[in-house]
Amino acid sequence: MTRRPATVATTRVLLAADVNLELADLEPLVLRIFGAGDRLPGWFRRKLARESVDPACSSLAFGPGDELVGYLLVGAEPGPPEPTAHCAGLGVLPQHRGRGLGPALVACSIAAARRRAAALHALAEPPLRGFYERLGFHPLAANHTLQTSGLGRRDLDLGEHPPAAWPLPGRAVASWRAGTWSRTPTAQAATVQLEHGAAHLSREGQAILVQRLCIDADHDDTSAATIVALEALRQRFAATTPILLYGCDTVSCVTAAILRTPHWRVVQTAWEMQLRFIAAVDKHAPPAASCRRN
Numbered sequence: 001m002t003r004r005p006a007t008v009a010t011t012r013v014l015l016a017a018d019v020n021l022e023l024a025d026l027e028p029l030v031l032r033i034f035g036a037g038d039r040l041p042g043w044f045r046r047k048l049a050r051e052s053v054d055p056a057c058s059s060l061a062f063g064p065g066d067e068l069v070g071y072l073l074v075g076a077e078p079g080p081p082e083p084t085a086h087c088a089g090l091g092v093l094p095q096h097r098g099r100g101l102g103p104a105l106v107a108c109s110i111a112a113a114r115r116r117a118a119a120l121h122a123l124a125e126p127p128l129r130g131f132y133e134r135l136g137f138h139p140l141a142a143n144h145t146l147q148t149s150g151l152g153r154r155d156l157d158l159g160e161h162p163p164a165a166w167p168l169p170g171r172a173v174a175s176w177r178a179g180t181w182s183r184t185p186t187a188q189a190a191t192v193q194l195e196h197g198a199a200h201l202s203r204e205g206q207a208i209l210v211q212r213l214c215i216d217a218d219h220d221d222t223s224a225a226t227i228v229a230l231e232a233l234r235q236r237f238a239a240t241t242p243i244l245l246y247g248c249d250t251v252s253c254v255t256a257a258i259l260r261t262p263h264w265r266v267v268q269t270a271w272e273m274q275l276r277f278i279a280a281v282d283k284h285a286p287p288a289a290s291c292r293r294n
């Protein structure tokens, strides 16, 4: 049964699946919280699809006048090795922050996700690591996103390099989510063979996103082979095309070697945070009814 929360004098948090609202309708709220930036038309629907956002695990916060004031999107990852869920966006309007709505959104989604997944993951920029730790999450690893630009005169035609399955031969030196790759539209995805390795790429507006980079296992010096592979990649894209390399372990010597070259820089760092439900049963198992915040 769908229902619209009645007007009340308090804030409250509900699962998105229990509210008469399409997830796509959240776009104006997200823009108010994070700003418009240089997003392309249709970006929010694409995000919902690519992150496999599930209304049954996503939560919405309503203010005293029944207006939307916050959200938490949660996506499903079927596995293997086990099904997990991941936070695909969390935000509260500035005037409603500092009142516990962020934690209430996370608690509401935890109560729903624990029935479908073994763990909930979230990416936290360093200042927000403490926010998730207070909610029972543990840091798994910190990853950089690195950026450079192409070296060529024009971009490789992605259509000539059909996307292959997520596992690639060799050692993964940068890696994003298998589920995200599987949901990237074929027309925007390509698997490219490089000197010493291979990469899964996708087009994100003007930019090329490297979702996975694997280096042949027969190299003694993986760092040196990675540098060669990345230079080969840069040659295939125009100098005006930004190239983003996702999921680079911040303590890996390969990442350090990439950053010693003058071409790559860190544009974002995020902690992969994990809440395993089995270990957290007692602390984080509020019944669905306790999603309400009075």
Ligand SMILES: CC(C)(COP(=O)(O)OP(=O)(O)OC[C@H]1O[C@@H](n2cnc3c(N)ncnc32)[C@H](O)[C@@H]1OP(=O)(O)O)[C@@H](O)C(=O)NCCC(=O)NCCS
Binding pocket: 033, 089, 090, 091, 092, 093, 096, 097, 098, 099, 100, 101, 102, 103, 123, 124, 125, 127, 128, 129, 130, 131, 134
């Ligand atoms: C992050 C955000 C969702 C938090 O929501 P909120 O409703 O304001 O959360 P609260 O401030 O009520 O936080 C509750 C608790 O977490 C703590 N907390 C909040 N931010 C924190 C941080 N960065 N580090 C550590 N603790 C933090 C608060 O101190 C509070 O603890 P307390 O209850 O012991 O005082 C909100 O600030 C926001 O929308 N920020 C902008 C968007 C954003 O950064 N999204 C997150 C992307 S991962």
